[in-house]
Amino acid sequence: MSLDHGQVRPLFDKAPAHGECIEVAPGILWTRFPLPFRLNHVNVYLIEDGDGYAIFDTGMGTEVTQRQWETMAGDVLAGQRVTRVFASHFHMDHIGCAGWLCNRFNAPLWTGKVTYLYNSFFFDRPAVLDQDEFRAYFRKQGMTADQTHAITTEGHDFGKLIGRLPNSYRRIVPGETLVIGERRFEVLAGEGHAPEQLMLYARDDKLLLVGDQVLTRISPNVAVSAMGPDDDPLGLFMDSLRDLKTRVDHDVMVLPGHHLPFTGLHQRCDELIAHHEDRCHEVLEACARSDASLTDLVDVLFAHVTDTQQFNFAFGETHAHVNYLLRRTALREVPDSYGVRRFRTA
Numbered sequence: 051m052s053l054d055h056g057q058v059r060p061l062f063d064k065a066p067a068h069g070e071c072i073e074v075a076p077g078i079l080w081t082r083f084p085l086p087f088r089l090n091h092v093n094v095y096l097i098e099d100g101d102g103y104a105i106f107d108t109g110m111g112t113e114v115t116q117r118q119w120e121t122m123a124g125d126v127l128a129g130q131r132v133t134r135v136f137a138s139h140f141h142m143d144h145i146g147c148a149g150w151l152c153n154r155f156n157a158p159l160w161t162g163k164v165t166y167l168y169n170s171f172f173f174d175r176p177a178v179l180d181q182d183e184f185r186a187y188f189r190k191q192g193m194t195a196d197q198t199h200a201i202t203t204e205g206h207d208f209g210k211l212i213g214r215l216p217n218s219y220r221r222i223v224p225g226e227t228l229v230i231g232e233r234r235f236e237v238l239a240g241e242g243h244a245p246e247q248l249m250l251y252a253r254d255d256k257l258l259l260v261g262d263q264v265l266t267r268i269s270p271n272v273a274v275s276a277m278g279p280d281d282d283p284l285g286l287f288m289d290s291l292r293d294l295k296t297r298v299d300h301d302v303m304v305l306p307g308h309h310l311p312f313t314g315l316h317q318r319c320d321e322l323i324a325h326h327e328d329r330c331h332e333v334l335e336a337c338a339r340s341d342a343s344l345t346d347l348v349d350v351l352f353a354h355v356t357d358t359q360q361f362n363f364a365f366g367e368t369h370a371h372v373n374y375l376l377r378r379t380a381l382r383e384v385p386d387s388y389g390v391r392r393f394r395t396a
């Protein structure tokens with residue numbers, strides 16, 4: 051298989067069925083778990099590790115996921131130890147089942163400190179947004195009362211998709227080298243989609259377990275949350291993609307959290323940066339035509355948002371573009387007598 055030209059292209063024709071495995075490289079198995087969303091699956095990898103397998107990402111903390119792991123325990127994992135459970139970032143589809151897995155297979159959790167703490171925080175406070183402080187905040191961004199109610203109350207069910215993490219874990223730190231089986235993996239960190247998202251890079255084998263930092267068919271969600279309303283995740287994301295290009299060879303096999311393994315990493319990083327630059331341009335054009343609130347701008351960037359979950363993603367992502375432009379003084383906030391923040395092209 052030649053990976054020598056820079057174009058983004060999938061390296062497999064089709065994905066494994068849920069619970070089945072495809073060997074993507076010697077000793078590295080790829081499987082899938084279902085998600086009950088429009089994005090209907092998450093990729094999970096098993097890495098040969100001495101007398102067993104290390105697991106990289108876990109699926110959500112649901113019975114469906116657990117049943118699939120039990121099936122695999124009697125199949126691909128039969129007679130094998132689970133040596134450790136890695137979680138790339140704090141999103142429930144990647145770490146949700148980690149606590150259950152560690153317990154089931156008597157294996158330690160290996161993850162980043164930010165991931166561990168974030169996940170623990172949301173496990174304990176699934177309804178964190180359901181407070182007057184946040185309702186006032188969303189109204190100030192131009193949301194209707196109904197939109198505000200939906201965004202601060204729906205999503206509490208997400209708490210059920212996150213399992214409790216083990217009480218202790220092995221912290222992994224960007225820059226360290228991990229030996230898994232016969233391979234050496236450098237630990238890299240990405241920003242923007244999730245804070246300190248961990249990636250594993252086997253330079254000698256030209257393999258990159260990338261989590262959700264770089265995906266092909268979709269742009270990883272980059273969103274401001276109401277808990278960090280002045281954050282600039284988009285700036286961090288774009289810097290992080292530029293940084294990744296300097297650290298990882300262009301011709302690696304990328305093993306992502308969703309969709310098919312692919313090659314063309316550098317090209318895909320460039321495409322994602324260009325995509326966000328285009329989106330910023332759309333925001334600037336809209337705000338040059340008339341002053342706009344964040345909620346107005348959701349309609350500019352996301353014309354077909356229907357349900358609350360999509361609106362939630364769209365709002366956070368629009369916020370990320372506005373904050374990016376505010377930080378770089380391409381946008382400015384204008385005084386508004388109705389108590390709604392509005393923005394104008396500077």
Ligand SMILES: [Zn+2]
Nearest residue numbers: 139141243262
């Ligand atoms: Zn994610």
